[in-house]
Amino acid sequence: MKIAIMGYGNLGRGVECAVRQNDDMELVAVFTRRAPEAVKTVSGVPVYHVDRLLEKKEEIDVLVICGGSATDLPKQTVEYARYFNVIDSFDTHAKIPEHFANVDKAAKEGGKIAMISVGWDPGMFSLNRLYANAILREGSDYTFWGKGVSQGHSDAIRRISGVKNAKQYTVPVESALEAVRNCENPELTTRQKHTRECFVVAEDGADRARIEEEIKTMPNYFADYDTTVHFITEEELQRDHAGIPHGGLVLRTGKTGINGEHNHVIEYSLKLDSNPEFTACVLVAYARAAYRMSKEGMVGCKTVFDVAPAYLSPMTAEEMRSRLL
């Protein structure tokens, strides 16, 4: 199947790498809003300006849209779902119902499949919440994120005056995790679930105490958390904190039996060296599903909940049953 990428940042590059790991796929084009000649792809695949997207319509089976959730995807996915089978990683949880409705309308009008909110959260974490809730009907759900880099929180620190550069890690609280795993059904506040660890490069002569205070008291971002601030040099930041790792855990604990006498713990966890590359791998697996579901005549907006797992695998049904079941 022929894949194209719209938007070539970390995620787009991740999709390019992921397609190379799948024999049944070929990357045919990258589309960008920048000047195409300024974009250098890893594999040398042709880069076109987004204005030329529609003229390549017949050459593309699935378009993987790699824009941001704030402003790109609400426009792009809706626009392109009329012409292409599309996938996006829309991750503004609260706005998913609205995005779904808009994309569904466009995809149905175009007779295409559009998969939204594909990745790990939303995505694999959502799937695990659904499966665990369907199985353990009486229980409690927990999602922990990290240890990993939050781009939004890193950006928030960088906006503080006197800060040259910064990286923020979200870290699950180990004792909270243990309480969940022990079926204590804790009710956890924001502060009890995660801590925030900040690595900050201050400008020469900047007031570090003031910067630390501004970080720790920043509403929404840090005020509700126990936050640690480390001042380091730019060299240390580049050397020790250049990556974009992330991950997290989804747990559900529940009771069964005549009187709820038996406890069960379902736990799913991810430990990812590269957040965008892993998200890209999930997008590419669902691109395979979109292609196959479209071939079967399905149309409209879909999420991971609507995709039978078999559509994701390059194996035949017989291979899956004998090797994975």
Place this chain on the structure above:
Amino acid sequence: MKIAIMGYGNLGRGVECAVRQNDDMELVAVFTRRAPEAVKTVSGVPVYHVDRLLEKKEEIDVLVICGGSATDLPKQTVEYARYFNVIDSFDTHAKIPEHFANVDKAAKEGGKIAMISVGWDPGMFSLNRLYANAILREGSDYTFWGKGVSQGHSDAIRRISGVKNAKQYTVPVESALEAVRNCENPELTTRQKHTRECFVVAEDGADRARIEEEIKTMPNYFADYDTTVHFITEEELQRDHAGIPHGGLVLRTGKTGINGEHNHVIEYSLKLDSNPEFTACVLVAYARAAYRMSKEGMVGCKTVFDVAPAYLSPMTAEEMRSRLL
């Protein structure tokens, strides 16, 4: 939807309890090969002899078949799939292709849905192998079982002369698990993955050294493992080892990036106080799916790979998207 149970042992009783946790389901009957008056159900639901199964056909939406994989299910699931939507937990991995073919033929002839090999392994573990393989295309798979009771191994010990009772636990080797989680891609032998821990009640005057030797050298069951044998009293066995806990882990580690420079770990684990009750919960969730898929006109044999996750949840699509995605 109206559920019936065929076979009322630990698993059948688990299904009865699980149905009680689901508002959209009703248990209408239990069928048994024993004398019905000898079977006492938890909820007081009517018990019938299996000879009366077909006369109750119109009252049953899904029949959950709770027999054993060795001899019951290869006959029962094939026979009943002609008349009912059925679910089983067939777990002889090597014979799944054959079972699938036989059940598929019967279900298609009867115009019914038959889901086989539903539970946690096969079942939830299989799903996690499939998802992880579809996402991380270059990597390694690992499945660990335990800590949990192996009924087959406990039975094997009980057959040794001089043994009055016994319980055997399969235990994953922690250092092997750590090596996997650290992306060392270890190639693990049988001995390196699991140990076996046996709690044995010997008959008065039995030669314990000889029993221990017979256990540790038993081919297929124990010879390839590091095995520990503890002699305890019947009272201790009943007090400390009466449960049927189990669980395990499915891991996949893989590489992404231009040169495979990033490692990722996907881990799914279960910690279950009651193996049969958890399996029953999975069966009941898939009974919901079978009912819905049958209503949509689908027929034939299905596995967990063929079931879109949304079919498992009692929530509406809108609720799922807003609460779980």
